[in-house]
Amino acid sequence: MPHPPTHAHFPPSHRPRLSPLPADPEIIVIGAGAAGIAAARRLIERGRRVAVLEARDRVGGRAVTTLLRGHAVDLGAHWLHAGPINPLVRLGQARREPLRRAPQESHVWVGRRPGRPDEAAASARAFARADRDIGRGAAEAGPDRPAASALPPSLGPWGARVALVHGLVSGLPLSEVSLHDFPSMEYGDNFFIAGGYGAYLARLADTLPIALDSPVTRIDWSDARVRVETASGLTLGARSVIVTVPMMVLRESLAFTPALPPGIRAAIDGFHTGIYEHAVLHWPSSPFRGADRLASIVGGRHRPPGLLARLDGTPFHYFELDAPSAAAIDAGLGGADAARRHVRAVLAEHFGFARLHDLAIPAVSAWRHDPWSRGSWAVVPPGHAGARQALQDSVCGRIRFAGEALSRLQWGTAGGAYQEGMRAADAAADAL
Numbered sequence: 560m561p562h563p564p565t566h567a568h569f570p571p572s573h574r575p576r577l578s579p580l581p582a583d584p585e586i587i588v589i590g591a592g593a594a595g596i597a598a599a600r601r602l603i604e605r606g607r608r609v610a611v612l613e614a615r616d617r618v619g620g621r622a623v624t625t626l627l628r629g630h631a632v633d634l635g636a637h638w639l640h641a642g643p644i645n646p647l648v649r650l651g652q653a654r655r656e657p658l659r660r661a662p663q664e665s666h667v668w669v670g671r672r673p674g675r676p677d678e679a680a681a682s683a684r685a686f687a688r689a690d691r692d693i694g695r696g697a698a699e700a701g702p703d704r705p706a707a708s709a710l711p712p713s714l715g716p717w718g719a720r721v722a723l724v725h726g727l728v729s730g731l732p733l734s735e736v737s738l739h740d741f742p743s744m745e746y747g748d749n750f751f752i753a754g755g756y757g758a759y760l761a762r763l764a765d766t767l768p769i770a771l772d773s774p775v776t777r778i779d780w781s782d783a784r785v786r787v788e789t790a791s792g793l794t795l796g797a798r799s800v801i802v803t804v805p806m807m808v809l810r811e812s813l814a815f816t817p818a819l820p821p822g823i824r825a826a827i828d829g830f831h832t833g834i835y836e837h838a839v840l841h842w843p844s845s846p847f848r849g850a851d852r853l854a855s856i857v858g859g860r861h862r863p864p865g866l867l868a869r870l871d872g873t874p875f876h877y878f879e880l881d882a883p884s885a886a887a888i889d890a891g892l893g894g895a896d897a898a899r900r901h902v903r904a905v906l907a908e909h910f911g912f913a914r915l916h917d918l919a920i921p922a923v924s925a926w927r928h929d930p931w932s933r934g935s936w937a938v939v940p941p942g943h944a945g946a947r948q949a950l951q952d953s954v955c956g957r958i959r960f961a962g963e964a965l966s967r968l969q970w971g972t973a974g975g976a977y978q979e980g981m982r983a984a985d986a987a988a989d990a991l
C-alpha cells in the first residue's frame with residue numbers, strides 16, 4: 560500500500576523570501592537543504608551568480624520545523640551536533656541565534672519503574688567502554704569490518720542497550736555499519752535552537768535565488784556548459800553544478816548524460832539507506848521531568864531505542880523509530896496509524912495504559928517514503944569506507960557533490976551538510 564510521507568503534510572513554520580533566479584547563472588545548485596543553502600550563501604558572498612533548483616515547495620530538505628499546538632517542533636533534524644566543529648553553531652553564535660546547550664543528564668527507566676542510581680551508573684559505564692573499544696577498532700589498520708564486531712562482549716545486560724542506541728543514531732544496526740567509518744561523529748557538546756533547526760535553516764535561505772517546485776530530472780554535462788533539465792519544464796545552463804540531493808535519491812532518480820564515471824557511480828550506489836524517524840508525542844503526564852533529556856528505557860519485551868523528553872520544556876517528546884522498528888511497521892499495515900499503534904504498545908508496556916490517558920501522537924515522520932529523501936541519511940556499510948572521500952573530487956570540473964553523505968566528521972547531520980556545501984562552493988568558485 561502507498562505510504563503517505565506524513566511529515567510532508569505539515570507546513571513549515573517559516574517560509575523565506577526568495578529572489579528570482581539570475582538570467583545567466585555561473586553555477587547551479589541542486590537542492591535547497593542545508594548543503595544547498597550553504598553553497599548558495601557562500602557563492603553569493605564570493606560575488607558569483609548562482610541559481611538554486613529545489614524539488615519541494617519549501618527549503619530545508621531533511622530539516623523542517625512546523626507548529627503543533629503553537630509550539631515549534633522539528634520533524635527532521637533537531638540537534639545541532641558536534642558544537643566545536645559544527646559551522647551552524649558558529650554561525651548561530653555570530654548571528655545571536657537562540658542556541659541552548661543540550662543537557663548532559665538523562666533518565667533511566669527499567670521495566671515499569673525509574674532506574675536506580677547504580678543502574679544509571681552501570682549504563683554510563685557500558686556506553687563509555689563501548690565508545691573506547693569501537694574507537695580503537697576503527698583506528699586499526701587492516702580490512703574494514705562491521706562496527707558490531709568491535710563492541711566489547713562483556714557489557715552484560717547493558718550490551719543490548721548500547722547496540723540499540725548506536726544502531727539508532729547510525730541509521731542501521733551496527734552489523735550493517737562500517738567500523739572504519741564509524742566513530743567519525745562527534746556527539747559531545749550538542750546544542751538546540753529555540754524555534755527549531757528547520758526554521759533556522761529557512762531563515763538562512765532568506766533572499767537566496769531559489770526556484771521551488773523544480774525537481775531536476777537530468778544533468779547533461781556532455782558539453783563545456785552543463786545543462787540541467789527539470790520536471791517543471793525549466794532548463795538552465797551554467798559553467799558547473801553542485802548536486803546536493805540525498806544519495807538515496809541520486810541512486811535512483813537523477814539521470815546524467817553521459818553516465819557518471821564508474822568510480823563515482825560505485826561510490827553513490829554503495830551507500831545504504833539509514834532510517835531514523837520521529838513519532839512526536841504530546842504527553843503532559845509523561846513521568847519524565849526536566850527539559851530536553853534523553854530517556855533510556857530498558858527491560859521488558861519492547862525496548863524503544865530513543866526517547867527525548869520535554870522538548871524545550873514543553874509536553875512534546877520524540878519517540879524515535881530505528882530501522883528494524885520502521886521495517887516491522889512497514890511489513891504490517893504500514894503508514895502513520897501503524898506507527899502510532901506501535902508507539903502506544905511500547906509505552907503501555909512500560910508506563911501502563913492509565914498513564915497514557917492524555918497521550919496524543921500528532922505527527923509521525925516517514926522520510927523513508929518521501930521521494931525527495933528516500934531515507935534519513937546515507938550509511939557506509941562495511942567495506943565501503945572510502946566513499947565519502949571519493950565523492951569530494953569534481954567530475955571534470957563541471958559536477959561537484961555536497962551534502963551530509965560527504966562529511967567524514969559529521970556524516971548524517973545538517974552541520975556536516977552545511978560544511979560540505981561551503982566546501983563545494985569554494986571549489987566551484989575557485990575553478991571559475
Ligand SMILES: Cc1cc2nc3c(=O)[nH]c(=O)nc-3n(C[C@H](O)[C@H](O)[C@H](O)COP(=O)(O)OP(=O)(O)OC[C@H]3O[C@@H](n4cnc5c(N)ncnc54)[C@H](O)[C@@H]3O)c2cc1C
Binds near residue numbers: 614640803962973974
Ligand atoms: C528524522 C530525522 C532526524 C534527524 N535528526 C538530526 C539531528 O538531530 N541533527 C542533525 O544534524 N541531523 C539530523 N538528521 C539528518 C539531517 O536532517 C540531514 O543530514 C541534513 O538535513 C541533510 O542535509 P542535505 O543538504 O545533505 O540534504 P537535504 O536536506 O535532503 O537537502 C537536499 C535537497 O535536495 C532536494 N532534492 C532532492 N531531489 C531533488 C531533485 N531531483 N531536484 C531538485 N532538488 C532535489 C530535496 O528536496 C532537499 O531539499 C535527521 C534526519 C532525519 C530524517
